[in-house]
Amino acid sequence: MTETVAGSELYPPKRPLFGRAVLRRAAIPFLLTLLTLAICASVVIGPSDVTFPDVLALLDASLRGDPAGDGLRNAVIVYDIRLPRTLLGCLVGAGLAVSGAMMQGLFRNPLADPGLIGVSSGAALAAVAAIVLAGSFSLVIPSSLRPHLLPVAAFAGGLLTTILLYAVATRSAQTSITAMLLAGIALGALSGAFTGFMIFRSTDDQLRDFTFWSMGSLGGATWREVIAILPFIALLFAALPFVGNGLNALLLGETDAYHLGFDPQRLKRWIIVLTAAATGSAVAAAGAIGFVGIVVPHMLRMAIGPDHRLLLPACALLGAALLVGADILSRTIVAPAELPIGIVTAIIGAPVFLSILLRRRAVFDF
Amino acid sequence: MLVARNLHYSAGGRQLLADISLEIRPGELTVIVGPNGAGKSTLFSCLTGERKPRSGTVTLNGRDLRRFSAPELAALRAVMAQSALLSFPFTVQEVVELGLARAGTNSARSRLIAEEALHRVDLAGYGSRSYQTLSGGERQRVQLARVLCQVWRPVAGGGPRYLFLDEPTSSLDIRHQFDVLEIAADFAKRGGAAIAILHDLAIARTYADKLIVLENGRLHSSGEPAITLKADMLKQVFRLSDAHLARMAASISAPDHSSAVATARL
Numbered sequence A: 001m002t003e004t005v006a007g008s009e010l011y012p013p014k015r016p017l018f019g020r021a022v023l024r025r026a027a028i029p030f031l032l033t034l035l036t037l038a039i040c041a042s043v044v045i046g047p048s049d050v051t052f053p054d055v056l057a058l059l060d061a062s063l064r065g066d067p068a069g070d071g072l073r074n075a076v077i078v079y080d081i082r083l084p085r086t087l088l089g090c091l092v093g094a095g096l097a098v099s100g101a102m103m104q105g106l107f108r109n110p111l112a113d114p115g116l117i118g119v120s121s122g123a124a125l126a127a128v129a130a131i132v133l134a135g136s137f138s139l140v141i142p143s144s145l146r147p148h149l150l151p152v153a154a155f156a157g158g159l160l161t162t163i164l165l166y167a168v169a170t171r172s173a174q175t176s177i178t179a180m181l182l183a184g185i186a187l188g189a190l191s192g193a194f195t196g197f198m199i200f201r202s203t204d205d206q207l208r209d210f211t212f213w214s215m216g217s218l219g220g221a222t223w224r225e226v227i228a229i230l231p232f233i234a235l236l237f238a239a240l241p242f243v244g245n246g247l248n249a250l251l252l253g254e255t256d257a258y259h260l261g262f263d264p265q266r267l268k269r270w271i272i273v274l275t276a277a278a279t280g281s282a283v284a285a286a287g288a289i290g291f292v293g294i295v296v297p298h299m300l301r302m303a304i305g306p307d308h309r310l311l312l313p314a315c316a317l318l319g320a321a322l323l324v325g326a327d328i329l330s331r332t333i334v335a336p337a338e339l340p341i342g343i344v345t346a347i348i349g350a351p352v353f354l355s356i357l358l359r360r361r362a363v364f365d366f
Numbered sequence B: 001m002l003v004a005r006n007l008h009y010s011a012g013g014r015q016l017l018a019d020i021s022l023e024i025r026p027g028e029l030t031v032i033v034g035p036n037g038a039g040k041s042t043l044f045s046c047l048t049g050e051r052k053p054r055s056g057t058v059t060l061n062g063r064d065l066r067r068f069s070a071p072e073l074a075a076l077r078a079v080m081a082q083s084a085l086l087s088f089p090f091t092v093q094e095v096v097e098l099g100l101a102r103a104g105t106n107s108a109r110s111r112l113i114a115e116e117a118l119h120r121v122d123l124a125g126y127g128s129r130s131y132q133t134l135s136g137g138e139r140q141r142v143q144l145a146r147v148l149c150q151v152w153r154p155v156a157g158g159g160p161r162y163l164f165l166d167e168p169t170s171s172l173d174i175r176h177q178f179d180v181l182e183i184a185a186d187f188a189k190r191g192g193a194a195i196a197i198l199h200d201l202a203i204a205r206t207y208a209d210k211l212i213v214l215e216n217g218r219l220h221s222s223g224e225p226a227i228t229l230k231a232d233m234l235k236q237v238f239r240l241s242d243a244h245l246a247r248m249a250a251s252i253s254a255p256d257h258s259s260a261v262a263t264a265r266l
Ligand SMILES: Nc1ncnc2c1ncn2[C@@H]1O[C@H](COP(=O)(O)OP(=O)(O)OP(=O)(O)O)[C@@H](O)[C@H]1O
Pocket: B011, B012, B013, B014, B016, B034, B035, B036, B037, B038, B039, B040, B041, B042, B043, B082
């Protein structure tokens, strides 16, 4: 048979270095290695002089059960500062990347990202409001529940924002991405203003500054933050095996997904709740970190294709690795000071975002 | 058997289907014809469970359609919609394998079935192409391969399965139009029920075991194609004039006009 495939002369197919099948098989092992390296680097690198041999010595000592002397100081730095910070980076990065990929599948658009459409800023507003209100009603809330207040409030804020956006952008079962992005800009500006106002008015020293809520930071991470967001992110991970096939089918449209045996409405509800939970808790712990949810799924889709059964776990691994890497940069570039991590992710992310637009202007056309 | 009784459906303040009763039998290829806007796709969506009729009942293999869950329905019937969209760059193979997403088929077997289905629609070797680079007709055939995968065996679990095709030939060249109808007829011959919406009356007449004519949301007539396709019906339902009919008759005398041959006996 002669090759008369439509368009093949005009656009000779790019021959990638590796076929998609090879990349798909290599993806998880490769990303696991990458994440392990990032975690090791993050535990080893920092302003204090605890180096790789020190960490090894510390591990050796802990395994034998007798850290002492110099080891004690190192143990505090590694176990109480660097390790929680690294783990928080993993959880937040994985949560943001997976949420991004899920939302993009749900809205069938590579630009639908919780950060971009205002879900993160809605969550940030709710978190700030919760802190301020909790300050005023501190007697009402039992102290044992306080650590959970922030993630739960941010989750509720994220959920409300998503539902509001969805309602604004959806007319007769069609979701307009243009309407959603525009509504997201408006909501983002509004909640940014309210957040700023509350921070300005509040004298509560518990309230972190505006930069934290608008650009994010992993600085000051403790085990408490890690434990507070763990259940939300774990819920998201637990759902991965159940939503992959459904999201794939949903890429054909809601009607076809139904014909293939999926319930698009139920899937939609679940994804909205799961992504709001993950995004909200991530914002509560680390502020609104942008672009992770766009960059990671986009890069992976180019390499391994849009099959969500593989894409979602791959996003979790790469998102974690990326955020841990960005955090290393944010605390080394201007050391001993720290950059907000959102600056680093924006520098990586904004060009990717623009390149999506350049290639696929059609993403705005429906 | 798929049985609809006294279906009524309205949307947007308009009655789109009025009092439709019909039976779709396994072993037959049923073809639905009618002018644009007659309600053919709407009828399909009521028969496939996608929309709930305002009144009336649909039963599938003796059980009320409303009592099926989405996965149960998917195991029993596949639907090829009038238009398909796809927003991310799946390969052809991945699109076709979506037909097996709910079946729990293992991946090696999925691959085999998908390849076989692609072969059936004359797209063997297209598996690794990106769906978005295909031509319109090629895409339509990929969608057909996908729904074929979903109901790969026309009879399963002791019951017949149903293949719904909404204008499956609208973008196809004449050869592939015949291929598609042959696939549907073969599905019926092996014990399944095939239901297709078509605009080409000549092809409908050639392949249909039973023809259903819709007009303005109502059932105009149904039965054997040779009996249903009469000049009176064409005039009334499709608003053809005597001049149109004369031209159709004239085109038949040109013996090399393949599609018109079957119209000869209208
Ligand atoms: N949600 C709706 N609200 C109002 N009118 C509708 C709605 N859905 C469909 N219609 C109308 O119902 C009629 C039947 O539509 P349907 O899609 O079933 O036609 P059809 O017979 O499949 O036509 P075609 O041959 O063009 O595919 C059309 O006039 C259409 O405009």
